[in-house]
Amino acid sequence: MGRSAGKAARLSGGRRECARSREAVSDLAPIRHVSFAGRRRGAGFLNVFATVLVWGCTRALDRDSRRRPLDSGRAGAILEGMSLPPGFLDELRNRVSISQVVGRKVVWDMRKSNQAKGDFWAPCPFHQEKSASFHVDDRKGYYYCFGCQAKGDALTFLRETENVSFMEAVEILAREAGMQMPARDPVAAQKADRRSELAQVMEEAVKHYRLQLSMQGGAAARDYLARRRLGPEAQARFEIGFAPDQRQGLFNALKAKGIAPDLIVEAGLCARPEDGGAPYDRFRGRIIYPIRDARGRAISLGGRAMDPNARAKYLNGPETVLFDKGRNLYNHGPAREACGKGAPLIVCEGYMDVIALVEAGFGGAVAPLGTAVTEEQLHLMWRIHDEPVIALDGDTAGIRAALRVIDLALPLLEAGKALRFAMLPGGQDPDELIQAGGRAAMEQVIAGARPMVDLLWAREIEGKVFDSPERRAALDKSLRAAIRRIQDPSIRAHYGDEIKRLREDLFGMNRPRAMRESGGGGGREVPREGGAWRPRGTGFGRPAAPALPLPATRSTLLAAAPDERVTEALRETMILAILVAHPVLVAEFEARLDRILFVDPAHERLRGLLLAHCAEPPEAIAAALDRAGDDLEKLLAQPHVRTAPPVLRRDDTDFARMCLAEELAKLQAARAVRSETEEAMEELAGLADEGLTWRITQATQALHQAGKSRLEDTSDLGEDREAMSAFLQSLLEKHGGGSGSL
Structure with a gap:
């Protein structure tokens, strides 16, 4: 009893500590949902493991809060605002309608807007989107984008869209409102x-x-x-x-x-x-x-x-x-206007490159001013366009410049803010390429621009041979160090997934042929003629490899999904099934659906179909789904879908909305906590206490195996979980309950 109370106290204390950290609500949610159905056995193990996760999450949050100082622009606005007399800004905001200020930059969606109530919706001016997720409340004087989370008042909007200082924004609004600016500080x-x-x-x-x-x-x-x-x-x-x-x-x-x-x-x-x-x-x-x-x-x-x-x-x-050459871009103003009309933002090296691009019809061209791209210039680019294309010269100097941009951008990446890289052929610059091949040649280069993760991978493997475990380990270490610099947990997780895929593509061909044909050594053992069947994978102290599913179960959801993402695949089916049963919810949840990727390719196709028709009425969405074919049939044939209350109760939209919001939150939370766990494991791997690292590794494996056994009911791991729970209990007692002394 005392031990259980101690565990509960430590878990509660860890949650309180995490709740005190910045962004506690979003980061604590994954911890509350780290559970599997049917906690009949191994509950103590999961409680203890959750404590370790709380420690890792809290530590990551603390580290994140330390490395994000007060934004200089926000600090400057505070100081400048202090020079104005009390009440001046309030009076200014009351006199100026934010809908008028914002309305000069957007086109209102009158189907969603309610002008009489001061409620306005439009496509966001800060990122590219098809739907209207940018909301302006004229009565409160604030705007908020449900897609990119941009928010603020009329002054903030002016500063972001016009690239002006706080006091310059005040002066602009004061002139519009007919207010006399107070005497300034001398x-x-x-x-x-x-x-x-x-x-x-x-x-x-x-x-x-x-x-x-x-x-x-x-x-x-x-x-x-x-x-x-x-x-x-x-x-x-x-x-x-x-x-x-x-x-x-x-x-x-x-x-x-x-x-x-x-x-x-x-x-x-x-x-x-x-x-x-x-x-x-x-x-x-x-x-x-x-x-x-x-x-x-x-x-x-x-x-x-x-x-x-x-x-x-x-x-x-x-x-x-x-x-200040590090805070400006050549052709900034015209490029911003062109990108607002749908042009791509192309970043090149010099004045003549910009001029050649503009003359060829690429109005959104800019260039740094005689220096390497700076952090401030990156932020300027992202204000203009969510995905600038870095089109640097294809010579050695241009490639080096592109690689420097990668190192600069990694810590600054945010959801929806990315970079793509277009490497010009034959060492040419944009001016030379356009003169030789015209606009079509440049269009082809821009269309082939690669995401930043591809260049990061290419940089690490270029000119190297990975013919030994030590060289492969060095590659892994370098890639982990690069990915760890990404501050956004979701982006960091996706980068990790993509790097793992690229690594598998690179090293997969080095495995023995028989193992490749059986899926990496995971095939089901077949007895050979003249010999008795022997259990596989037990030699040399190695654990048995997971068996591939039988033909009868190969098409089921649990067999199709990756082992560690079975629960995520189940949630994906439920999310899609609710939307299929209640298509009226697609537009409401469009922004959240747009920011999440599904594990299963069929699920991803259905998600894309729903997003493509989200602006249409529910009847049109249902008609589009009817053309989805096998993807939809397989989804609706899942047993847990056929019996799900939010799917069966088609007349209860409120209940379906609540269930859908919960499933989306749990899916995002699970992915966030997995990312934090992987990062914590990487940090623990570098500690001198190898016994500690081994125990945490065993705990992670046991957690995955425990979840698998409950879902598939193939073995009883109760004793293993109890033993691992005892291991972790002694670990926590030794290190003070995981409060950070690890």
Whole structure:
């Protein structure tokens, strides 16, 4: 009795500790659902094992909370908001209708919206989707997307869509509301005024260089642009100019317009010599490419040398109050507008690549500004498009740049935010490829863009031979280290699954032929003529391999699903069966269905069919399902489906909705806890206490076997579970109940 009470106390304490962690609700749910039907035997084992899972989950949550600092943009908004008088922001939000602010960027779905109640729905402007999962509550002044979880008020929406600061968003809304902005902090006002002055100086420089291109001294530059197939329209669209090879051409021109020399230097257009002489132009003998921010302000210049022997082929302006090269993208504003209309976001290396792509019809092209892609630029890209395509040059430098992007992106991945990589053939850049093969050649490259997991895998195996256990172990270690950097548990789990599949494809052909033909050594033993049957798999201390199902059971759900995912496959059938019986629920649960993948291919096909018709009335969905054929017949023929109350009670939609929500939550929870368990196992594998690692490994195997025996009823593992429960009990007592001393 005392031991049971101790277990319960430890489990309760672990749950309380997990509940105090960030995102406790979503991460605690999997622990509550870690159970199998019929806990007649092994309940003590499962309780103890759940304690270990709580410890691993809590530790992961603590680690996750430590590595996610306060967002700098949010912190800046808080500080800026403190400079406004009390009540100003509340009054501003009351005067401005958020539906009007958001309505400029979206098209409302009037079938779902109720304008009289201030309830609006639209496709989300922050990620691509077909349905309307973006909700705006005009009365409360907030928006929320059920697909990507974007949320906020009118100020947040402006900041995210216009890429403006908090105070700039306040000023925009204040002008719309007819409110006078309060007196600003003198220091902040001085900085803002200085930025405005520098932007005006930069605009004058753009005009000056545009004029120089059209003059007699710009003939060579015009010839160069003509050879690059950049006509007058393209030159005007990108405001391309020319800087003559003059030491003070721009400086004298701006000074003649009354612009102070200090402003010219501070804008980064000129530099002072070390001896203190007169400032000289930074850009001389170069084609000029103006750089604008997301709002369209000229913030810097880029220049390509006309002289092939110049020390620097490309030159960007220095970082200034206006220009931070790691936080801006070339062609940001126009690309965002094009992607909003459905164009892909293509990330290339240089100005000419962007211009060539835009001229070929790829309006969503951007480029970093003379540096490797930064974390801030990645976030800018994801604001524009959920899946940017990294189209770097196919030469060695381009490949190295792509691999650096992988390392940068792994910790930043979120559900729905990904990268794809398009490697150009023959070492070409986009400009060269388009000139050689036209738009069709580039379209083919973009269509063949590969997900990031493929490049991660290719990087780890490129040029290597894995002909020994040690080399394979080194590969596993490297891949685990990379995947562990992914912070999102769901993405981390999917990466692990994909890497396992790729690993099986690579190493599967190295197994003996007989084992490959029998499914990796798991086939049923057949007696040979002239010899007695002998149990297999028991030699050399190895456990027996799991037997393949008999022909009579080969088509059943339990036999078809992977061993560790039988329960998930059962939940998949129930989710689909409820939706088939109640098609009216498909649209309501579309966002959640869209974020989850099913284990069984037939289930995945049915899920895709439901999502494809989710916007249609229930009758149309039912008609589409009638054409599903064998997939639907096999689903509805499952015994647990035929007797399920939410499937039988077709007139009780509320009950079906409740059951469907619970099944989806349990499925997501099970996958999350499996991911956390695998990560904890990897961490435990590196501990010095090999006995501890062995015991946890045995516990995991026993848990899987216990669940299998209950479902298939092929053996009685009660004694094994009791022994393992005793092992874990001594382990927990030794290490203080799994509270983190492990």
